Amino acid sequence: MRRHKFTLGSIVIAAGLLYLFVASVQQSTATHLTLQNLIIKSPGDSQRIQLGGGTVVPGSIEWDQYHSRPEFTITDGEHTLKVRYTGNAVLPDTFKDKALVVLEGEYHQTNNTFTADVVFAKCPSKYEGQSYDGHVQAMNDGNS
Amino acid sequence: MIDIGYFALCLALLASGYGVIASAVGARRRQLGLVRSGENAVLATCALLTIAVVALWQALLFHDFQVEYVAENSNRSMPLFYLVTALWGGQNGSLLFWGWILSLYSASVVALYRQRYRELMPYVVATLAFTSFFFCIVHLFAADPFQQLSFTPPDGRGLNPILQHPVMAIHPPLLYLGMVGMVVPFAFAIAALLSGKLDTTWLRASRRWTLIPWTFLGFGLLLGGKWAYVELGWGGYWAWDPVENSSLMPWLVATAFLHSIMIQERKGMLKVWNLALAILTYELCIFGTFMTRSGIISSVHAFAQSNIGPFFATFLIFSLVFSFGLLWLRLPLLKADNRLESFASRETAFLLNNWVLLGMLFAVFWGTVFPLVSEAFTGEQITVGAPFFNQVNIPIGLVLLLLTGAGPLFAWRRTSNESLRKNFTTPVTAGLIFVGILFALGLRDLYALLSFGLCAFVTIALGTEFHHGTRARMRSTSENYPMALYRLCAKSRRRYGGYLTHLALVLLFVGFTGKAFTQEFEFVLEKGTSRQVGNYQLSFESLAFAEASNHSTTAAALGLHRDGEFLGTLLPERRYYPAFDQGTTEVSIYSTLREDFYVILVGSAADHSAKFKVYINPLINFVWLGSIVFVLGALWAMWPTPRDRRLARVDRASAVGLLVPRKRPHHA
Incomplete structure (x- = not known):
């Protein structure tokens, strides 16, 4: 009898957890797409997208006069996309030219732009993404 | 070389x-x-x-x-x-x-x-x-x-x-010391399974070896949060990033393990469960390393994509199959010696604690690998954001908080109704009164009320444990209160060190709850003007540009007042390091136990006006305070006692058989 009670208790707890999961998952999801897939699938304006795999086109970042809320262009080497940042947070320091960015927001198919309220940025030099040759090249560019 | x-x-x-x-x-x-x-x-x-x-x-x-x-x-x-x-x-x-x-x-x-x-x-x-x-x-x-x-x-x-940043120099080694160390309890679990010596010996050997990496890992996680808070300039300390999650997960399982060890030691139950937890902790460490370094999940932290992914994946699969296969083969030898006797017992509390921690683990794991799972089923990677993790983990966390206080109030085997009433009356009353006061003061957030109420409950419950123990000791010895308290804690280090980490959890939860009341401001100020920000007055006094050896900087000087009283000058900066083409945000914080006034210089315009972002983070320092108490409690609990030394001598003396050298020193 006692055994059944414990089993019952466990089932109740497990069911509660499961409900919590399902209810919460539905509220905070975004579909992860690469730039290429975004352009092929062109999801509706209201769908929340996490856009990965793009880098910031050098020189494309246009800050407002206070160095906030930039507009910039990202590219995957093939496609480009204009992005407007509307989020509240200060952008991470790693956000700069050539940075690999992950954006969250909505895609507007009509004018091929993206409104992002979250920007994650990974600086390519932070970890070992670049070959050493690239670094030497960059040093030479900087010197000339 | x-x-x-x-x-x-x-x-x-x-x-x-x-x-x-x-x-x-x-x-x-x-x-x-x-x-x-x-x-x-x-x-x-x-x-x-x-x-x-x-x-x-x-x-x-x-x-x-x-x-x-x-x-x-x-x-x-x-x-x-x-x-x-x-x-x-x-x-x-x-x-x-x-x-x-x-x-x-x-x-x-x-x-x-x-x-x-x-x-x-x-x-x-x-x-x-x-x-x-x-x-x-x-x-x-x-x-x-x-x-x-x-x-x-x-x-x-x-x-x-x-x-x-100095924190960044020690944060990774702490995490490594934590993640790597979990190999020792794993090795003892595997040894117990292979040798067939499945009594509590392996648990006794691995308890301290779990406690050490567990402390490193916990402290490393909290330090990482501290670094993110002071260095990254987004006003927070935890983002549910896959990499953060991958070091949190083994910590959660190790916590469950440290608790369920006690049930097996006392009651001979949960044998399979303990072996599984030791194995799982280790596998999660390997899994975390794999995820961080293979690039399968996009993360800001992740190392570049590299060819070590397949190596770790192979190792992970091999060790999972090997250890759980072994566990399965040994199942017939792992029958429990006892059954749970009553709902109202310490065992049930521990069991619930294990459930809760594993529930949390599952939530974090689910959220972390959800993109991969959804890709496998729908072809689209669906990511879940921080709201998911918060929504799931806040209620689970509150149950955990309840247990940290309630667990110690239950007796082993069964607790009589009378002693239940006796043990719970004061803490529950204290919690309710505290909630009442906060409600009267205008606090209406349900989770915050629950959390603060539970914090009060746990503090009083644990405080009573310390107090009663001390009083009992004073009656049997002639020690004064502080001495009796010290001796009490020194005598059962494991128990009172454990309670201390429970109190650390209370402090952490006070800090976490403060997050619900964070205020955020963004504004432009002209030089020489001031403005009301929350309960503070902020005046923009000057803006300076300077060149240092390897960077240039723009710094704003801001005077901070509250109720006419001058509190200090804040100096947020924006730096630029040309060698890396890297700008950095140097935040400036006016910190009190009550709240942090956290200011970021977003940028300045040609006319010397500047844009600022301010976060007022109530109670955040309780998180850092909790970190310190956590380490102290863990150290207290793991410190060797005379009993440990005695046990070691007994072990050495009784270790007979072929595997013992003939010429061994005779201590016993």
């Missing part, structure tokens, strides 16, 4: 490989010579890896830029401190560092247990040596830290200024 380092790695591969075979064969054939030889191989592996690490350090300190790792992760202008920490600044070096820590843990186990746990030790050594063997393969064939360039560049690339 580089060649010596590389050569040492090759020898370490051989030594650890030999260690596996010698220990395994020695254990099967019960040949002491072979077993000892296997142990010596582990010591030799440690010595060899130490040589390799010293070689890499030497290359870093003496700027040997022909070594690719040195060229990529250091340069001539870096201060000595960061040259030393560059050992773990990049992928290959950090893996070598990881392997080295592993060998240090392994060597310590071997050195400490030459006379103890003899039936388990050969298998423990084999498991540890096998793990070292795997890491040596990674060092040599996938992530060679000694890879040389075909030319010697004049200078290296150096360390990104964002990472040039």
Whole structure:
């Protein structure tokens, strides 16, 4: 009898957890797409997208006069996309030219732009993404 | 020196490989010579890896830029401190560092247990040596830290200024010490399964070996949060990033393990469960490493995509199949000695605590791998954001908080209704009164009320435990209150150290709850003007530009007042490091126990007006305070007691059989 009670208790707890999961998952999801897939699938304006795999086109970042809320262009080497940042947070320091960015927001198919309220940025030099040759090249560019 | 380092790695591969075979064969054939030889191989592996690490350090300190790792992760202008920490600044070096820590843990186990746990030790050594063997393969064939360039560049690339922060120098080693250390309880679990010695011996051996990495890991996580808070400029300390999650997950399971150990020791229950937890903790550490470094999940933290992914994936799958397969084979030997007798018992509380922690683990795991799962089923990666993690973990966390206070109030086996009433009346009343007061003061957030109420409940419950113990001691001895309290805690370190970490959890929850009341402001100020921000007045006094040796900076001077009283000057900066084309945000914080006034200089315009972002973070310092109490409690709990030393003597004296050397000193 006692055994059944414990089993019952466990089932109740497990069911509660499961409900919590399902209810919460539905509220905070975004579909992860690469730039290429975004352009092929062109999801509706209201769908929340996490856009990965793009880098910031050098020189494309246009800050407002206070160095906030930039507009910039990202590219995957093939496609480009204009992005407007509307989020509240200060952008991470790693956000700069050539940075690999992950954006969250909505895609507007009509004018091929993206409104992002979250920007994650990974600086390519932070970890070992670049070959050493690239670094030497960059040093030479900087010197000339 | 580089060649010596590389050569040492090759020898370490051989030594650890030999260690596996010698220990395994020695254990099967019960040949002491072979077993000892296997142990010596582990010591030799440690010595060899130490040589390799010293070689890499030497290359870093003496700027040997022909070594690719040195060229990529250091340069001539870096201060000595960061040259030393560059050992773990990049992928290959950090893996070598990881392997080295592993060998240090392994060597310590071997050195400490030459006379103890003899039936388990050969298998423990084999498991540890096998793990070292795997890491040596990674060092040599996938992530060679000694890879040389075909030319010697004049200078290296150096360390990104964002990472040039003292906390960032010690945060990774702490995490490594935590993640790597979990191999020891895993090795004891595997040894228990292989040897068939499935009583509580392996638990007794691995409790402290779990507590040590558990403390490192917990403290490392909290320090990482502190770094993110002061350095990254987004006003928060935890983002549910996959990499953060991957170090939180083993910590959660290890916490469950540390609790359920006690049930097995006392009641002979949960044998399978404990073995599974020890295995799972370790597998999650490997899984975390795999995720962080293979690039399968996009994360801001993640190391670059590299070819070590398949190595770790293979190792992960092999060790999972091996250990859980072994556990399955041994199931017939793992029948529980007892059953739960009553709902109202310490056992049930522990069991619930395990459920809650595993529930949390599952939530975090689910959220972390959800993109992969959804991709497998729908072809689209669906990511879940921080709201998911918060929504799921806040209610689970509150139940956990309840248990930290309620658990100790239950007696083992069963608690009578009378003592339940006696134990719970005061803490529950205190919690309710506190909630009432907060409600009267205008607090309406349900979770915050619950959390603060529970914090009060737990504090009073634990406080009463300390108090009653002390009073009882004063009655039987002639000690005064502080002395009796100290002796009480020193006598049962495990218990009262544990309570101290429970109190740390209360402090952490107070801090976490404060997050619900964070205020955020963004505004432009003209120089010489001021403005009301929350309860504060902020005046923009001046803006300065300066050049330092390796960066230029724009700094704003802001006067901070509250109710007419001058509190201090805040100096948020924006720096620019031309060598890295990297801007950094230097936040400025006015910190009190009540709240932090956190200001960021977003940017300044040509007319010397500037835009600021302010976060007012109530109670956040309780998080850092909780971190300190957490470490103190854990240290208190793990400190060796006279009883431990006595047990060790008994173990050594009673370790009879073939695996014990003839000439052993007689202590007992």
